[in-house]
Amino acid sequence: MALDPRRALLEIFEAAVSAVNGARRVREFLQAHPPAGPVHLIAVGKAACPMARGAAEALGDGVRRGLVITKHGYAEPLPWPVLPAGHPVPDSASLAAGDRLLEYIKELPPDASVLVLLSGGASALVERLPEGAGLEHLRSLNEWILASGRDISAANRIRKRLSLIKGGRLAALLSPRKTLCLAVSDVPGDDPRYIGSGPLVADASIGQEPIDDAPPELRALLEHAPPVPVEGDPVFTGVRFEIVARPEDAKQAAARAARERGLAVTCEAEPLAGDALAAGARLATRLLQSGPRRVHVWGGETTVRLPYAPGRGGRNQSLALAAAVVLRGHPHSFLLAAGTDGTDGPTDDAGALVDGETITRGEAAGLSASGALARADAGTFLEASGDLIRTGPTGTNVMDLVLGLRLPP
Template sequence: MSAPEQTREDARAIWQAGVDAVGGYNAVTRALNEGPAERPDQIVAVGKAAAAMTRAALDHFGPLPALVVTKDGHGEGLPTDVTLIESAHPVPDERSLDAGRALRECVAGMTADSHLLLLVSGGASALAEDLTEGNTLDDLAALNRSLLASGKDITEMNVERRKISRIKGGGLLSAFAGATAQVLAISDVPGDDIAVIGSGIGALPPTPNFAATTRIVASNTHARDAALAEAERRGYRILTTGEELHGDLEALASDWGPRLCGMEKGAIILGGEPTVRLPDNPGQGGRNQALALALSRHIKGRDDITLIVGGTDGNDGPTDAAGGIVDGSTWTDSAQDALNRADSGSYLADNNALLTTGPTGTNVMDLLIALRC
């Protein structure tokens, strides 16, 4: 195997090690084994990792009533007696409203002595909603489309989403009349704040009338730590690691492009979630594909650097790809036009540079792996 081929294989393996370490099944299993974990009367799970998290809880406790709300195609592997609702992401649809009502009715219908296990992961903001009076699905969809194109970060977006929601920002658990609630969350937001994850669908109300615990069971930090360990195992010296991928995509590319071009032999491992402003009528792709392509400009012609930028959930924006895997051969004369049209996905597909994984069972923002051999 040539050096570039080996570096490409190493980059993908290191990225995957980070993702595997924060898988919903493994994260919930670890948390429940560490205890204490009272057997719940009801499991409620919402988010892209909801199915994997629920499978872990069922394997730990045995059969239990469970309601799972997740993205289309992300509900595989659940027992047939689990109530599964698959809905839309990143722009909600009518099923998202059905899912939101089902969540609220399930939680509100529990008895006074009951125990709830609530499993939360990224994607919940679009997957489930119960709107405040006077707001419609069209209002919700328009808000989400506007936010996705706005360049706002996830914290700013979720503030806006909570304003028209009955179940976000502590609203869901405000309907809970039971005795105890345990919330286990996989964080896809900076700072790992339960009030921000899924727009606060797992947050406690201001004055809960029940005993409650909340815990973050997986985060971008955990993913980066695992990727770092795999990079070292494969013989790479760690040059830089941190949660540095926040902010405007173009600014990140301008900052990190020259640094990647000038990197020494070794590995750079970064996490975060870039923001992007979209033109009218954007093409195919998402922020990870766009960032990977923009960075490839700076390593054009190099045969010793390979770069992956990918969403840990396996989806980059409204696409089935996780991101891009690029090297010195990726950038050509037509690349800038693709970026301008927000069509990086089409360009990367044509140049054998898409990173495609399928659903990963987790969601802890994005990972960048850069290797120089």
């Protein structure tokens, strides 16, 4: 039976995402390592609801109380309050969620055991700011960071400076309670300091990220932000941190799914990073140099430097369109780039699946690929070419996945 390349890549992507589903990973961990007694649950991130559901499935009545904070549109029915908030740019609901979180913690008994479920997106979804800072400053901070082209690690170092929750400050709020954190990693190297801006771990790098390009008012707030707890502080004594799903897990699951379809696989070790347009061209060139019936698997996150008044799209759509420019005229080459969380930038699309005819289809609709890339408007072009991917919430968030496939002529 002939292979349908587009269907195959979509199925491989779905298999990768399913393997790192937050509910599944949390349930399996807690069944293998059950807590000694009842726990009070805090779940924050784009995968917060599935992770909380996994905890409920594993522990049942062993969860005494819970508070869940997730992205608008990602909420689902749970036995505990679910608070939707803004992402990627925080909103008033993000600050309200921060207030509710602090109230919840104050109500916990000092000898309570706490289960924190953490996933990507937490940085924007929940916040408590120092005196003198408000929502307008928080929005301005995130808009500046997103437009600056900084990677996620650099962005989180800056966010921590202006937060009363991030950078180990949540550990200080929960101390002296014993806290188990189960995390879904969305950062390079799975560094706990950068997952959700590291609310439960110390980070000596806070303050090291240059902020000379920040707007003056933001720079003043950042320079006078309150200190964070340092390595060795007693507030970290009762914290245990476990990563239950990683970007590498998704890559390996994609590789298995490709092999099951009779395809050879190259699982690229170097994480995706840097400019999305340069990465798209580089990956497409690599794909064209590959042998037939071989799938290339990349993972990571690129960045896009946004112009004034950017158009529709995100980094995966930009990467995919830049790749399509290189793949033009190669009808047997295909590349999928998508966010494992089901979103790409401030859109409802996960990314795109392009091929050697993408540019021709978009131009037939009167659009220019180079113009779309310059305006950060890849989504408009890819909608016209019929190449956008929409998955809805996936229940996880382990950075982005890029899959390339070449077939014989």
